[in-house]
Amino acid sequence: xxxxxxxxxxxxxxxxxxxxxxxxxxxxxxxxxxxxxxxxxxxxxxxxxxxxxxxxxxxxxxxxxxxxxxxxxxxxxxxxxxxxxxxxxxxxxxxxxxxxxxxxxxxxxxxxxx
Amino acid sequence: xxxxxxxxxxxxxxxxxxxxxxxxxxxxxxxxxxxxxxxxxxxxxxxxxxxxxxxxxxxxxxxxxxxxxxxxxxxxxxxxxxxxxxxxxxxxxxxxxxxxxxxxxxxxxxxxx
Numbered sequence: 001x002x003x004x005x006x007x008x009x010x011x012x013x014x015x016x017x018x019x020x021x022x023x024x025x026x027x028x029x030x031x032x033x034x035x036x037x038x039x040x041x042x043x044x045x046x047x048x049x050x051x052x053x054x055x056x057x058x059x060x061x062x063x064x065x066x067x068x069x070x071x072x073x074x075x076x077x078x079x080x081x082x083x084x085x086x087x088x089x090x091x092x093x094x095x096x097x098x099x100x101x102x103x104x105x106x107x108x109x110x111x112x113x114x
Numbered sequence: 115x116x117x118x119x120x121x122x123x124x125x126x127x128x129x130x131x132x133x134x135x136x137x138x139x140x141x142x143x144x145x146x147x148x149x150x151x152x153x154x155x156x157x158x159x160x161x162x163x164x165x166x167x168x169x170x171x172x173x174x175x176x177x178x179x180x181x182x183x184x185x186x187x188x189x190x191x192x193x194x195x196x197x198x199x200x201x202x203x204x205x206x207x208x209x210x211x212x213x214x215x216x217x218x219x220x221x222x223x224x225x226x227x
Contacts, residue, residue, distance in 0.1 A: 004157070031213060042118075042203050042217035043158065056214060091157055095213050102148060103215055105157035 002026075004106035006092050012112045013082055021077045021109045025094030032075050033103060034067055035091040043091055049075060050097060082113045117141045118206050120218035127225050133191040135221050137204030140185065144206040148215065149178060149189045152201045161202075162189070194225045 005024040013019055025032050031050055035043035045059040049069045057067070064082075069075040079086055089110050093103035119138045127133045135149075145166040150158035164171040164178045164187070171178050177190045191198055201222050205215040 033214065035217075040123075040219075042120075042205075042219045043215075045214055045216065048214050093157075097213075101213055102160040102163060103213060105150075105159070107155070107157045 004092055004094055004104055006090075006106035006109050008109055009107065010110045010112075012114065014114050015082060015084060017082050017113075019079045019082055019111060021079075021090050021092075021111070023075045023077070023092030023094075023106060025073065025075070025092070026104055028096070029094035029104070030072070030097035031095045032069060033093040033095075034075070034077050035093065037089045037091055037108070039088075046077070046090075079111075082111075084113050087111055087113045115140075116219075117144075118204055118216050118218040120202075120204055120221050122221050123219070124222040124224070127194045127223065129196055129225055129227050130193045133189075133194045133198065133223055133225065135189040135191075135202050135204075135223065137187045137189075137218055138185060139187075139206050141206070141208065141216075142185070143208040143210075144216075145209055146207045147178070147180060147187050148205045148207075149176075150203045150205060150217075152203065152220070158203055191223075194223075196225050196227050199223055199225050 007022045033048045034046040037043045047057040052072045064080045067077045089108040091108045093105045148163040149161040151161045152158045180187045201220045203220045204218040
């Protein structure tokens with residue numbers, strides 16, 4: 001596709017359930033980022049992949065959050081034992097991986113934990 | 115510890131006038147700064163950027179100014195148009211971290227016809 005694609009666009013789940021959010025980056029982009037945006041705040045960094053490996057996962061809030069990118073393209077953000085505080089828009093972005101460049105964002109996956 | 119701050123949560127401007135959005139940062143290692151624009155239910159879209167070796171970058175109606183000594187940047191939109199109404203995020207990155215961006219909290223701009 002032309003842009004970053006994220007699915008699902010909306011996800012409603014119950015507290016304690018497991019959730020997977022998928023990101024399909026722009027073709028050829030080696031770098032992929034996950035951000036979380038809570039209401040009224042700016043995007044908050046979660047994790048960054050360069051190729052298949054997580055280059056920086058310092059933003060993951062706790063061990064309930066995990067992300068993979070097994071083939072260096074599509075990535076999945078996994079949240080175990082969801083809590084109400086996990087409710088947010090999860091944004092994925094990709095970039096060509098060159099220094100000083102912009103990130104291209106998807107439309108986000110809105111997660112609501114009841 | 116907010117490394118990038120946008121102290122004005124909202125700004126209202128009359129169509130045709132100048133909009134000035136401000137951003138402050140604390141991390142002196144940041145060397146690249148960007149502005150993103152976000153409409154409801156859409157992802158942020160890139161607007162304009164500036165490298166720390168410059169103090170001004172212009173693109174049509176949009177100009178970004180960087181004052182490194184004050185750790186301050188601003189986005190000027192002139193003339194403002196109703197379609198500019200959106201949330202604007204300031205973001206910064208450093209020489210390490212692979213273009214990882216640190217965002218401010220955003221400023222909601224409303225341009226009134």
